[in-house]
Amino acid sequence: MPLQHYGVLAARLIARRREGGRDTPHYQLHLRDAAGTDFRAAVKVLSDQAPAELLQLLDEDFRHPLLAQLPPAASGWTELPPGPGGTGPDFVRDALLARDAMRPLPPDLPGADNDLADLVDRQVLRALADTAATAYVFGQRWPTEPHLPDKVFGFLPGNGVHDIHMNQGNDPGHRRDDGVHQDGFLLLHIPAESRWVALFLAFQSQSWHTDDRTGHAVGGAGGPDAPGGALRILAALVNPAGPDDRAESVTLVNASAAPVDLAHWQLADAQHRRFTLPAQRLEPGATVTVRTGDGLRLGNKGGTITLLDPDGRTVHDVAYTAGQAGREGQPISF
Numbered sequence: 001m002p003l004q005h006y007g008v009l010a011a012r013l014i015a016r017r018r019e020g021g022r023d024t025p026h027y028q029l030h031l032r033d034a035a036g037t038d039f040r041a042a043v044k045v046l047s048d049q050a051p052a053e054l055l056q057l058l059d060e061d062f063r064h065p066l067l068a069q070l071p072p073a074a075s076g077w078t079e080l081p082p083g084p085g086g087t088g089p090d091f092v093r094d095a096l097l098a099r100d101a102m103r104p105l106p107p108d109l110p111g112a113d114n115d116l117a118d119l120v121d122r123q124v125l126r127a128l129a130d131t132a133a134t135a136y137v138f139g140q141r142w143p144t145e146p147h148l149p150d151k152v153f154g155f156l157p158g159n160g161v162h163d164i165h166m167n168q169g170n171d172p173g174h175r176r177d178d179g180v181h182q183d184g185f186l187l188l189h190i191p192a193e194s195r196w197v198a199l200f201l202a203f204q205s206q207s208w209h210t211d212d213r214t215g216h217a218v219g220g221a222g223g224p225d226a227p228g229g230a231l232r233i234l235a236a237l238v239n240p241a242g243p244d245d246r247a248e249s250v251t252l253v254n255a256s257a258a259p260v261d262l263a264h265w266q267l268a269d270a271q272h273r274r275f276t277l278p279a280q281r282l283e284p285g286a287t288v289t290v291r292t293g294d295g296l297r298l299g300n301k302g303g304t305i306t307l308l309d310p311d312g313r314t315v316h317d318v319a320y321t322a323g324q325a326g327r328e329g330q331p332i333s334f
Helices: 065-069 116-128 172-177
Strands: 006-018 026-032 038-044 054-059 076-079 103-105 134-145 158-162 185-190 195-202 231-237 249-254 266-269 274-276 287-291 302-308 314-321
Touching: 006 038, 006 116, 026 116, 026 134, 038 134, 038 195, 054 116, 065 302, 065 314, 116 185, 116 195, 231 302, 231 314
Parallel strands: 038 158
Antiparallel strands: 006 026, 006 076, 006 134, 026 038, 054 103, 054 195, 134 158, 134 185, 185 195, 231 249, 249 287, 266 274, 266 302, 302 314
């Protein structure tokens, strides 16, 4: 069953609090929208299931077509429909991050720059010092508690967002929370530095091979360090010279030590249209460029390209921005 109240909170940071210990600690954020409504974002930094350390990726210069689709800064809570065809972000299907770059970190240790709380703290304190900085928190909103002050920051009514992590491919004990297009993460916009910061979190017990409809794990576990497959997307020509968009192409590389049969492999675009690769044998280290014709629409305003194996599982995905696509006739390298 998908999350019941999934969406994104657009607000300004007011304060933060680190929680220590091993009793499901969180990194707590106090936020306020333009209407003056207070929220707490509870960022989980330790799993209640072994292995306990969360996988994290902090992108300090995040660029993705998603940024052009965000609600206005400090506009408050926006509900997003999850599920197939939903508008919520998806770690597996929207090329938000390089999953093989995620690494486990302990939640809170003595010393500097050696744990997950330190990692988040460095970015949050920078944003708190900039009055123009804004935050976007993707996750599930918990019910407003009109007569109860917030248990961490004391504002009334209690109100906030949790599940700020990957929300699919869960172990059997948390399978009820699975869904597609409902993943949680944190975005910080630092205008003074002209950049976006993104924090992505996932549990080591989660699988990245998930069903396109339910978000349940497919074919067993497969965390971010599991091999995604022999084939990788190397480059794409999304804006060919001239008006004929049927000249769009994608270049693949066989990064393994064995030949790969391309029969039944597919590519998918941001709208989930699919293109089946021509059947051929690709030798180790070899590349192949395929014209996608009318099968895919690689838009010039930014988008994603996903590579699917013969079982329909995502093995590699990439994203490109409008700026990259604006260079007519020039392939984009990934």
